Amino acid sequence: MTADDSFGRLDDDDYPAYTMGRAAEMLGTTQGFLRAIGEARLITPLRSAGGHRRYSRYQLRIAARARELVDQGTPIEAACRIVILEDQLEEAQRINAEYRERVRQSGAAEA
Numbered sequence: 001m002t003a004d005d006s007f008g009r010l011d012d013d014d015y016p017a018y019t020m021g022r023a024a025e026m027l028g029t030t031q032g033f034l035r036a037i038g039e040a041r042l043i044t045p046l047r048s049a050g051g052h053r054r055y056s057r058y059q060l061r062i063a064a065r066a067r068e069l070v071d072q073g074t075p076i077e078a079a080c081r082i083v084i085l086e087d088q089l090e091e092a093q094r095i096n097a098e099y100r101e102r103v104r105q106s107g108a109a110e111a
Contacts, residue, residue: 016046016054023055029067033076037066042080062087 024031034053037043043062045053055063062083069079 012056013058014056016056016059018055018057018060020045020053020055023060023063026060027064027067029063033067033070034063036076037063037080040077040080042066042083 018026020031020034024034027033034045034055038045038053043055043059045055045059048054065083065086066076066079069082070076074082
């Protein structure tokens, strides 16, 4: 992968562009917190060729939500489960909205 290829991927929410140190700094948390939510299987960072954890913007948003819940007093395991359920609900709502739109369009096409 060339530098130009990597630069073009910076807009990709799933591109693992951030090191653990940078991710912790951006979230205002510790590297231990990132390890803990990884152990709870909330996020699974990719690994660099040297074995270092790398995080995407999407993963950082998920981690930020978990941190918000933990800061409010929610135990980390419960916070991770809440975030997973919120993510699943959002995906289900998106799928339902797409389905309703397809049904609406097919009904309009028949009329």
